[in-house]
Amino acid sequence: MPEGDFVVTALPTFIDLDSEQESGTSPDCTGPTVKSEQYTSVEESTTDEGKNSCVGESTTGKAGNTEPSSTMEPRPETLGYFMEALDNDCLVESPMLKGVATPDLRASIKLLGTKYNSLMEKNKMEINKCKKECGPRYEALKKKYANECLERRRLYNELIELRGNIRVFCRCRPLNSDEISKGYSNVIDFDPLHETELQIICDSSKKQFKFDHVFGPAANQEAVFAETLPVVVSALDGYNVCIFAYGQTGTGKTFTMEGTPENRGVNYRALEVLFNTSATRSSDVAYGFSVSMLEVYNERIRDLLSESTDQATKKLEIKQSADGTHEVPGLVEPEVCTTDEVWKILRTGARNRSVGSTAANELSSRSHCLVRVTIKSENRVSGQRRRSHMWLVDLAGSERISKIDVEGERLRESQFINRSLSALGDVISALASKNPHIPYRNSKLTHLLQSSLGGDCKTLMFVQISPSSSDLGETTCSLNFATRVRGIEQGPARKQTDPAESFKLKQITEKLRAEEKENARLNESMRLLNMKYTSRENVFQTLQEKVREAEQSSRNYQQRVRELENQLAAEKRVVKDNTATCQFTKPPLGPPQKQRPPLGRITNRVPPMGRPRPTASTSGTLSQNKENTSLAASNSYGLNPQNRGVNKARRVSVAAPLQAKRRTSLAFPPSMRDPQTMNAERKYSQLEQQLSQMRGQRRLSVAVVPATPLVGAYSASNSKYRSIFMSSSKYAPSPPNAVSAWRSRLPTVAASSRQQVRLVRSPANGNGSTPEGEASNSRYCFSVQKRVQVDSLRHQPLRVPQVLTGAGVYGLPLRDNVNGATRFAAPQAKRVLCNNSKRRMSVL
Numbered sequence: 001m002p003e004g005d006f007v008v009t010a011l012p013t014f015i016d017l018d019s020e021q022e023s024g025t026s027p028d029c030t031g032p033t034v035k036s037e038q039y040t041s042v043e044e045s046t047t048d049e050g051k052n053s054c055v056g057e058s059t060t061g062k063a064g065n066t067e068p069s070s071t072m073e074p075r076p077e078t079l080g081y082f083m084e085a086l087d088n089d090c091l092v093e094s095p096m097l098k099g100v101a102t103p104d105l106r107a108s109i110k111l112l113g114t115k116y117n118s119l120m121e122k123n124k125m126e127i128n129k130c131k132k133e134c135g136p137r138y139e140a141l142k143k144k145y146a147n148e149c150l151e152r153r154r155l156y157n158e159l160i161e162l163r164g165n166i167r168v169f170c171r172c173r174p175l176n177s178d179e180i181s182k183g184y185s186n187v188i189d190f191d192p193l194h195e196t197e198l199q200i201i202c203d204s205s206k207k208q209f210k211f212d213h214v215f216g217p218a219a220n221q222e223a224v225f226a227e228t229l230p231v232v233v234s235a236l237d238g239y240n241v242c243i244f245a246y247g248q249t250g251t252g253k254t255f256t257m258e259g260t261p262e263n264r265g266v267n268y269r270a271l272e273v274l275f276n277t278s279a280t281r282s283s284d285v286a287y288g289f290s291v292s293m294l295e296v297y298n299e300r301i302r303d304l305l306s307e308s309t310d311q312a313t314k315k316l317e318i319k320q321s322a323d324g325t326h327e328v329p330g331l332v333e334p335e336v337c338t339t340d341e342v343w344k345i346l347r348t349g350a351r352n353r354s355v356g357s358t359a360a361n362e363l364s365s366r367s368h369c370l371v372r373v374t375i376k377s378e379n380r381v382s383g384q385r386r387r388s389h390m391w392l393v394d395l396a397g398s399e400r401i402s403k404i405d406v407e408g409e410r411l412r413e414s415q416f417i418n419r420s421l422s423a424l425g426d427v428i429s430a431l432a433s434k435n436p437h438i439p440y441r442n443s444k445l446t447h448l449l450q451s452s453l454g455g456d457c458k459t460l461m462f463v464q465i466s467p468s469s470s471d472l473g474e475t476t477c478s479l480n481f482a483t484r485v486r487g488i489e490q491g492p493a494r495k496q497t498d499p500a501e502s503f504k505l506k507q508i509t510e511k512l513r514a515e516e517k518e519n520a521r522l523n524e525s526m527r528l529l530n531m532k533y534t535s536r537e538n539v540f541q542t543l544q545e546k547v548r549e550a551e552q553s554s555r556n557y558q559q560r561v562r563e564l565e566n567q568l569a570a571e572k573r574v575v576k577d578n579t580a581t582c583q584f585t586k587p588p589l590g591p592p593q594k595q596r597p598p599l600g601r602i603t604n605r606v607p608p609m610g611r612p613r614p615t616a617s618t619s620g621t622l623s624q625n626k627e628n629t630s631l632a633a634s635n636s637y638g639l640n641p642q643n644r645g646v647n648k649a650r651r652v653s654v655a656a657p658l659q660a661k662r663r664t665s666l667a668f669p670p671s672m673r674d675p676q677t678m679n680a681e682r683k684y685s686q687l688e689q690q691l692s693q694m695r696g697q698r699r700l701s702v703a704v705v706p707a708t709p710l711v712g713a714y715s716a717s718n719s720k721y722r723s724i725f726m727s728s729s730k731y732a733p734s735p736p737n738a739v740s741a742w743r744s745r746l747p748t749v750a751a752s753s754r755q756q757v758r759l760v761r762s763p764a765n766g767n768g769s770t771p772e773g774e775a776s777n778s779r780y781c782f783s784v785q786k787r788v789q790v791d792s793l794r795h796q797p798l799r800v801p802q803v804l805t806g807a808g809v810y811g812l813p814l815r816d817n818v819n820g821a822t823r824f825a826a827p828q829a830k831r832v833l834c835n836n837s838k839r840r841m842s843v844l
């Protein structure tokens, strides 16, 4: 509490502490009981007036029982005279109190000071308590208020859009002294209750006009700007805004837009609002402002902020930028941050503006003045950038040339002004009638305002009128024009974005479109692949089904094989039993080979031909499943006339009772078992006899060409090389291709001719000699399963390639040479190491 607020107008000598403690510093003076007989010596401080006052009562705004403490100097009768306030509002004894002689007075003042201090303490505590209680509530309310402000702004924008993005205000200036002096009457009638209507009185009739707002002569600049404010704020929200004043010369257009230093107009106030609002939004959005000022004078653009002297020669042109906005390259556009800078710039521009004196206006504007404010913003949260323009246009006055009485340069100026205003009227008419072609380029003025007139911007027009009866005609024209403007139906305004930002967004959009296309392509290929996959899965399932079936059949076969094996084992046991009854034992001839004992240990010998086998009936059944059949068995089965129905070549194994180191297979053609060729049996017995003479036991495989009887002979040259000679002189020759087509059933013979040598011989008399005439009629091929290579050096007639080519063996030279070699030279075969294959082989 400030010092001096407490005034002790009547200092009692005694204060009833008890009663005061209850009442405190009650202003109703019911507290302290003053005892008059105890008045102190401070008599000068006791006045009649003060007797009814109470201690500690503030004089400020109270009843007249106290003097107002207009001065801060404490008077002797105030508490502050005896007590001093410290910084923390505590009262301490003043040195003045020492001069008080009466102890009661001193004691009472001290008491008052103490009471004051305690009250102060109590108050502070209460304030702190309130702060604690109300603090969060206050913050919440503050936040709510901010949100409400935002909502209000949004709703206001919506309201403006609903009202229309072209708004028309009408402002009527007061009658000037000249008009009054000339006795012109007021023809404009306003109804204060209807702010949107005005009437023109002409010839006792009234013509009514409606606008968004009508400002009468009494309306000041503040009132006008209050209605303009929302449109100005829209520019901060990112909208393009155009505010222009239109009207007859001398009606106050410049006054409304520029104003005077005392009554500043829309231009200055708008920029002021922009700065203030941007400051309040600075936590969310960062703003930047720049201002340019130009005029269109006689259809030429002049930069009003340029300081260069060659303004007359410098030609400024309107260019359309890539983003569709219209720019004037080379225009001076300083950045502004404060209202002072703005005012300075506006003053500079106004000074440079072309003005002249006319009959209607002493300082008539002879050009259209345009102030362009560029607003750049960046949202600190979302990072979104915007750039918008606010045009503040003071048009040159529409005027009747005859009326203003001009000639020369002024007349030319007036013609240009009227022409450009007419172009503006055309644009407005085209917009109002929703004409697809808007003639923006008919004048520099409309061309400059193209992006801010119509379309997606907000437009505000001030139609300025004169109340004078002398200007009735022009006033009516202006009002009619304004009514047309108001009739324009515009679509909703659109927030502007930064061109750079737009370009970036455009690129992103294009990229997204390309990605969408790529996605569609990938989806299509994925769909095709899915279809392919589905069809393959079907195939796979079918194959799986087949595999299952194959497995099942394989299992069946295995089962069958096991059964056959069991049967075979049983038969083997029977054979074994039968063999045990025989005098001699035979080596096992049928597969599997692994179960066979090594040949070296076989002690079988060929039984004599024609000797009946004791178990012929039993072993006959057995041998049908064997590939190698013993000679004896083949004798019984292969040559048995009863088995002639088996029309396939047979291979007969001949086991000699010598040391078996090699095996030779002998195959018989089915025809061999033909009854007509049974004499082969006889020949075979000869072969068997020769076999028995062989040194060492050998098993031979003899392959016989089909359909050819076996009448060959067998001879051995030495232990390492065997050749078998067969005679066919008795039978008709078989065609060579029949021999060539024939293949031994032995895998080793068929697999690689390089490792085989087929020696062919056609002995005519069975002793190895071959008559010339029968040489080409050989029919029998015998293969010895031994790796043999004919030494071509020692036996020149033998051509090695011929020998090594299997089928080509059947040739006369080879046969003769082999025959000769067998008969006369009986070449020794020796084991050599082959350089190429690194394998050992026998060489003739």
Ligand SMILES: Nc1ncnc2c1ncn2[C@@H]1O[C@H](COP(=O)(O)OP(=O)(O)OP(=O)(O)O)[C@@H](O)[C@H]1O
Pocket (backbone or CB within 6 Å): 172, 173, 174, 217, 247, 248, 249, 250, 251, 252, 253, 254, 255, 256, 361, 363, 364, 365, 366, 395, 396, 397, 398, 464
């Ligand atoms: N509302 C008003 N209140 C008081 N004075 C006004 C008002 N409107 C205009 N005036 C005064 O009228 C005179 C002419 O105004 P102003 O120059 O602004 O007209 P103008 O329309 O701009 O004319 P021009 O087209 O020739 O430039 C000025 O002296 C101005 O102060």
